[in-house]
Amino acid sequence: MSSDFLPQALVYLSAAVICVPIAKKIGMSSVLGYLISGIIIGPFVLGFIGQEGEGIMHVAEFGVVMMLFLIGLELEPEAFWEMRKAIAGFGFSQMIGTTVLLFGLFMLLGWEWTMSVSIGLALTMSSTAIVLQTLKEKGLSKSQAGEASFSVLLFQDIAVIPILAVLPLLATTDVTPDAAHSSILGELPAWLQTVIVIGAVASIYAVGTYLVVPLLRLIAKTGLREMFTASSLLLVVAVAFLMEMVGLSPALGTFVAGVVLANSEFRHELESDIEPFKGLLLGLFFMGVGASINFQLLAESPGQIATIVCTVIFVKFAVLFAIGKTFKLKNDQNFMFALGLSQVGEFAFVLLSFTGQLNIIDQEWLGKLTAVTAISMMTTPLLLLLNEKVISRFFGTKEIPDKRPADEIDEQHQVIIAGFGHFGSTIGRLLRANGIEATILDNNSDQVELLRRMGFKVYYGDATRIDLLKSAGIENAKLLIAAIDSPEINNELIKTVTKHYGHVKVLARARNRFDAYELMEMGVTNIYRETLYTSVHLAIDALQELGFRKYTATRQGQKFISYDEKALERLAGSRGDMKEYAINARREIEIQEKLLQNDLLLDFSAEDHSWDSNFVKETLMGKK
Amino acid sequence: MQNRVLVLFAHPLFEKSRIHKSLVNHIPEGITFHDLYQEYPEFNIDIEKEKELLLNHDIIIWEHPIYWYSCPALLKQWIDVVLEAGWAYGPKGNALESKLVMQVLSTGGARTTYQPDGYHQFTLQEFLTPFNRTTTLCKMIYLPPFVGHGSHRMGDEELLALGQDYAFLLDHFQRNKLDVEEIQKYEYLNDWLTENGIA
Numbered sequence: 001m002s003s004d005f006l007p008q009a010l011v012y013l014s015a016a017v018i019c020v021p022i023a024k025k026i027g028m029s030s031v032l033g034y035l036i037s038g039i040i041i042g043p044f045v046l047g048f049i050g051q052e053g054e055g056i057m058h059v060a061e062f063g064v065v066m067m068l069f070l071i072g073l074e075l076e077p078e079a080f081w082e083m084r085k086a087i088a089g090f091g092f093s094q095m096i097g098t099t100v101l102l103f104g105l106f107m108l109l110g111w112e113w114t115m116s117v118s119i120g121l122a123l124t125m126s127s128t129a130i131v132l133q134t135l136k137e138k139g140l141s142k143s144q145a146g147e148a149s150f151s152v153l154l155f156q157d158i159a160v161i162p163i164l165a166v167l168p169l170l171a172t173t174d175v176t177p178d179a180a181h182s183s184i185l186g187e188l189p190a191w192l193q194t195v196i197v198i199g200a201v202a203s204i205y206a207v208g209t210y211l212v213v214p215l216l217r218l219i220a221k222t223g224l225r226e227m228f229t230a231s232s233l234l235l236v237v238a239v240a241f242l243m244e245m246v247g248l249s250p251a252l253g254t255f256v257a258g259v260v261l262a263n264s265e266f267r268h269e270l271e272s273d274i275e276p277f278k279g280l281l282l283g284l285f286f287m288g289v290g291a292s293i294n295f296q297l298l299a300e301s302p303g304q305i306a307t308i309v310c311t312v313i314f315v316k317f318a319v320l321f322a323i324g325k326t327f328k329l330k331n332d333q334n335f336m337f338a339l340g341l342s343q344v345g346e347f348a349f350v351l352l353s354f355t356g357q358l359n360i361i362d363q364e365w366l367g368k369l370t371a372v373t374a375i376s377m378m379t380t381p382l383l384l385l386l387n388e389k390v391i392s393r394f395f396g397t398k399e400i401p402d403k404r405p406a407d408e409i410d411e412q413h414q415v416i417i418a419g420f421g422h423f424g425s426t427i428g429r430l431l432r433a434n435g436i437e438a439t440i441l442d443n444n445s446d447q448v449e450l451l452r453r454m455g456f457k458v459y460y461g462d463a464t465r466i467d468l469l470k471s472a473g474i475e476n477a478k479l480l481i482a483a484i485d486s487p488e489i490n491n492e493l494i495k496t497v498t499k500h501y502g503h504v505k506v507l508a509r510a511r512n513r514f515d516a517y518e519l520m521e522m523g524v525t526n527i528y529r530e531t532l533y534t535s536v537h538l539a540i541d542a543l544q545e546l547g548f549r550k551y552t553a554t555r556q557g558q559k560f561i562s563y564d565e566k567a568l569e570r571l572a573g574s575r576g577d578m579k580e581y582a583i584n585a586r587r588e589i590e591i592q593e594k595l596l597q598n599d600l601l602l603d604f605s606a607e608d609h610s611w612d613s614n615f616v617k618e619t620l621m622g623k624k
Numbered sequence: 625m626q627n628r629v630l631v632l633f634a635h636p637l638f639e640k641s642r643i644h645k646s647l648v649n650h651i652p653e654g655i656t657f658h659d660l661y662q663e664y665p666e667f668n669i670d671i672e673k674e675k676e677l678l679l680n681h682d683i684i685i686w687e688h689p690i691y692w693y694s695c696p697a698l699l700k701q702w703i704d705v706v707l708e709a710g711w712a713y714g715p716k717g718n719a720l721e722s723k724l725v726m727q728v729l730s731t732g733g734a735r736t737t738y739q740p741d742g743y744h745q746f747t748l749q750e751f752l753t754p755f756n757r758t759t760t761l762c763k764m765i766y767l768p769p770f771v772g773h774g775s776h777r778m779g780d781e782e783l784l785a786l787g788q789d790y791a792f793l794l795d796h797f798q799r800n801k802l803d804v805e806e807i808q809k810y811e812y813l814n815d816w817l818t819e820n821g822i823a
Contacts, residue, residue, distance in 0.1 A: 540665075549639050551698075554665035611637040611691070616732065617776040 011048045012056075015041045016283050030137060031130050032381035034283045038290020049291055060288050063281025064129045064346060065240050066274050068157070068251040071132065071150070072258020073271055080259050083151060090148050090323060091155020094341070097319040098124040105311065114170040118355040119369065121163050123312050127345030128153045128251065129282055130380050134340065139486070144329055144446075145336040152320075152341055157252045160347050164247070164354065171358035200246045201256055204239060208260035216266050232273040285346070286377075293374040297367050308372050313379060317342040330446070332460070339387050343380040344373040413439045416477050418463040418493055419484030420447060423509055423530065427481055428456070438481070439472045464492045466500065474501050482508045487515045494522060513568055520572045536561055567595060629797050630656045630681035631728075634688040634699035642783060643730045643775040647687065650787035652795045656681060660698050667701055674706045678720060683797055684764070686755070687728035689775075693744075693751045703758060712762045724802065725759045726767035726813065727752065728790065734774040749811060765804055770813040789817055 015037035023033025041048040049056075075083075099120045106116035131149050132141075140146045212235060219231050236254055243253030261270060298305055317338045324334035349370065356366040415431060415438040417424050424440070431438055440456055441463040442448055448460045461468045463484060474480070480497055484490040487510070494506055507526040510516040516527045536557045543553035571594065609615040631651060635644050638661065651657055658677060664670075678684060688695050695703075711717050729748070737743035738751075748771065749756075759766045770793060772778070772786050793813060810816040 549637075549662060551636055551661040551665040552639065611635075611689075611696075612640055613689075613732065613775060614640065620732075621776070 008049070011041050012284060012287060015048075015287065020283070030283075031133055031286055032378070034286030035290040035378050035381075038287035039293060040290075041287070042291030042293070044293075044295035056284060056288050060281050060285035061346065062240070063278055063283075063285045065250045065254050066236055066278035067129065067132060067282060069236050069239075069254035069258040070271060070274055070278060072255040072260075073262050073267055075259055076262045077259055083147070083154075086147065086151040087155050089327065090151040091159075093323050093326075094152045094320060095124055095155060095159055097323065098316055101315050101319060102312070105315070112360075115355075115361050115365075118167055118170055118351070118358075118360050119365075121167075122348040122351035122355065122369070123344050123373075124316075125156050125160075125345040125347040125351065126153060126316070126341040127343050127377055127380070128157065129285060129346060130343060130377055131340050133282060134381065134384060140336065143333060143336075143444075145333040145340065148324065148327065148329065148333075148337050149340055154252075154255070156345070156347065157249050157255070160249050160350070163351065167351070167354060167358060167360070170360055196246055197248060200242065200248060200253070204242075204253060204256050205260050208257055212261065213264045213266070216264070220266070220269075228269060229273045232270050233277065235270075236274065289346075289374050289377055292370070293378075294367055294371050297371050298375075301368070305368060305371060305375070308368070309375050309379070312344060312372065313342045313376055313383075316344075330449070335387050335391055336384070339383045340380065342383065343376040345377070348373045413437050413457065413473065414476075414478040415439070415481065416441065416469075416472055416474060416479070417481045417483060418442075419482070419490070419509075420444075420451065420458075421483070421485055423485070424481065424483035427483060439477075441468065441472055464489060464496055466496060469497065469501075474504060477501075477504055480504045480506050482506060484509070487511060487518075491518060491522065494519070494524060498523065513571075516568055517572050520569070532561060532564060571595075625654060625798055626801050627682040627724075627797055628656070628680065629654075629683045629685065629794060630658060630677060631685045631687050631794075632658050632660060632699070632702070634660045634686070634696045634702070636661055636696050636698070641689065641730070641775075643772050643778060643786070644687070644689065646783040646787035647728065647730075647772070647790050650791035652791050652798070654798055655794055660702060661696075664698060667698060669702055669705050671705055671708070674702065675711065675719070678706070678723070681723070683724040683726070684720075685726055685728055685794075688730075690729050690731045690748075690751075694754070707758065707762055718763060721763040723764045724767055724804070725764045727755060727769040728771075729769050730772045730775045732774070732776050734777075735771070738773075747811070767804070767807055768810050768813050768816070789814065793817060 016034060019037035019040070020030050020033035023036065024030060040046055043049065072080075099117075102120035102123055103113075103116045106119060107113065111119075131153060135141050135146045135149060141150075216228075216231060219227050235257065239253045239257045240250035243250045261267060320338035320341050321334055324337050329337060352361075352366055352369050352373070355361050356363065361369070413436075415436060417428050417438045418441045420428060420440045420442040421444075424442075428438055428440060437457065440451060440458045442451070442458060442460065443462055448458050451458045459468055459472045463469070474497065480494075482490050482494050482497075484493065490509065494508055497504055497506060505526070506524050507528065508519050508524045510519055510527050510529045512529060512531050516529055519527050539560075540550075540553045540557040543556065544550050548556075633644075633648065635641055638644060638648075638659075648657070656677070660669075686695065686699060688699055694700070707713065707720075709717060711719050731738070731748070733743060735748075738746065738748045740746065744751075748769065752769065756766045770790065778786075807813070807816055810819070
């Protein structure tokens with residue numbers, strides 16, 4: 001640790017802490033926040049960091065490696081195996097399509113064919129860091145666009161290896177690349193390399209299953225929290241190191257390790273241990289990208305660089321969009337997919353500097369293309385913002401035929417259902433069966449299309465957007481049924497509606513009593529806990545199976561519901577200063593305990609003598 | 625079998641009723657026993673199913689305790705929703721025509737309290753007028769009730785005897801063609817059993 005560690009840490013951390021929240025506040029992704037803070041502290045604005053930015057980039061690239069480990073952890077081997085066709089289909093066509101088009105363009109410019117090929121390959125890469133981080137932030141990882149993007153990125157990760165192997169063949173000079181990008185495999189024949197590569201992946205699988213898991217069990221037994229963190233980090237570092245040794249992409253290796261460990265009982269511990277490191281390193285990485293943009297080059301030939309950036313992004317977008325169309329992505333998903341992957345990624349830095357060492361391109365072009373890469377990374381968050389605010393509005397809502405104003409008033413429904421998953425759709429079906437048509441808001445485009453065919457009036461999009469609520473007719477609505485899966489979004493929706501449209505009665509879905517507390521604090525009175533009615537129903541049936549009369553059990557269940565709802569109000573009152581994130585596990589257990597204690601004092605039968613002839617007899621005849 | 629007998633049983637707190645336990649335990653083989661509170665704890669009566677049951681039987685028995693000179697709420701609900709106009713009554717409502725119907729009852733008070741000069745001031749038959757009229761309107765034949773009076777004071781032996789009478793009555797109904805006019809002369813079916821020395 002050098003003496004300038006502290007000031008550097010101070011600069012990076014404060015830049016991040018200032019810029020990222022501001023970026024989030026004005027509706028941009030955190031990635032853009034990091035990039036901007038990188039530019040600000042970089043050599044061309046404040047100059048807090050100079051050329052050492054590049055050194056930091058190397059450390060920070062490790063964030064990408066960690067991210068792939070975490071992604072692997074979330075993907076079980078079966079799920080991964082099921083994706084193989086998507087990876088090959090989306091990934092292969094993107095790689096070939098984009099490279100060929102860019103190659104053609106560069107040839108037209110009269111570049112050398114070797115330069116055209118290698119730059120084409122480099123610029124084909126998209127940024128795993130930006131795309132996955134953005135998708136995760138927007139909660140779109142599991143969407144069609146999310147999975148397609150992931151397939152493309154994974155394919156690129158794999159493709160980097162053969163590309164690094166092929167590039168030296170294009171070199172006109174005999175310069176051997178520096179050690180960082182060569183491997184011990186370099187001199188071996190191709191078939192043996194393949195065997196070793198496959199062997200390395202297989203060994204990760206074997207070691208992960210038979211060695212790492214038992215080892216983690218041992219370490220977990222020591223009860224030392226930091227030891228577990230250390231072993232998590234060690235695991236990732238070791239895998240990355242092994243991969244670099246055999247010349248594979250460390251990201252790919254840790255991804256495989258993640259997949260292998262996804263089935264183990266340590267999945268969540270590993271996730272929570274690595275997560276903060278990943279977040280910080282990725283942030284550092286994005287700041288490094290921001291800082292490395294060479295504004296001097298930009299100033300010298302702004303037109304040329306801008307043209308290249310635009311052309312590259314457009315070509316990448318066009319190829320991706322065509323692929324999305326071929327694979328039948330819905331338009332909204334396709335825009336997200338194609339715009340999301342339209343930037344040039346961090347692998348380009350690696351490939352470009354490698355081609356530079358091979359003397360395939362000269363230093364000037366290397367600088368320019370590196371700038372192009374960094375700038376293109378900056379455009380993605382902006383393009384996605386544009387997509388969200390402008391383009392996506394044309395989808396979903398546009399299929400609703402324009403009605404004459406008079407009709408529109410007739411068409412307005414009194415009920416709006418936000419969120420039409422399993423929960424909301426049940427409500428909609430029951431209402432519809434009773435002749436009540438509701439206006440539905442949902443952000444799943446597949447679902448939306450199906451519902452439209454079934455004659456539902458559906459608005460596609462983010463239900464928390466006021467303009468969407470307006471076009472759904474919130475101003476004339478009587479009821480809002482807030483049935484969105486995510487409690488955070490549901491709460492946000494309710495806040496917006498109660499603030500701007502106080503006349504609308506809100507009926508809110510809550511997963512559990514903690515969601516219910518929050519809703520009560522927001523002043524919602526009609527709260528429906530998923531975990532109350534169903535559980536009580538089950539308990540009634542359980543009592544019946546154990547010999548209780550069905551009607552008695554049902555009455556007990558009904559009484560329990562009203563008792564529990566009263567208890568909820570009482571506890572919500574005593575909840576006092578518990579704030580948003582203060583409901584930690586311990587507090588949760590405390591509340592459980594209080595509930596269970598109160599239950600002990602509870603005797604439903606004591607307060608109810610309906611139909612009890614013994615009680616009547618005792619009361620009327622004075623017998624005890 | 626001469627008659628197919630359906631017992632529609634309505635008791636919201638069967639688990640605590642000594643008298644109805646004894647009665648129900650004595651219901652003989654071959655009788656359809658339909659426990660309404662067990663079947664419809666949320667009062668959501670399956671009307672079609674109930675109609676089907678009625679159509680498939682010749683003698684319908686409502687077995688229930690007397691609450692406030694009437695039947696438990698679910699049986700009233702059952703009467704309200706199952707006996708539909710145009711099916712059970714009205715110009716085209718002939719589905720239940722000439723079926724026999726009767727009540728099997730328990731009361732807290734002794735038989736003597738159900739007299740014009742007794743505590744309740746009316747006879748049980750008088751209190752049962754709504755049931756009599758309802759079933760007559762449905763073109764059914766209303767038979768006198770079988771009653772267990774004074775359930776509060778009944779000892780185990782009396783309970784057993786009552787149950788055995790009930791068993792005998794149901795068995796008899798199943799096997800024999802009934803002389804309806806003869807039976808209707810009695811106030812209670814209990815009396816008919818005793819006087820004819822059947823029980």
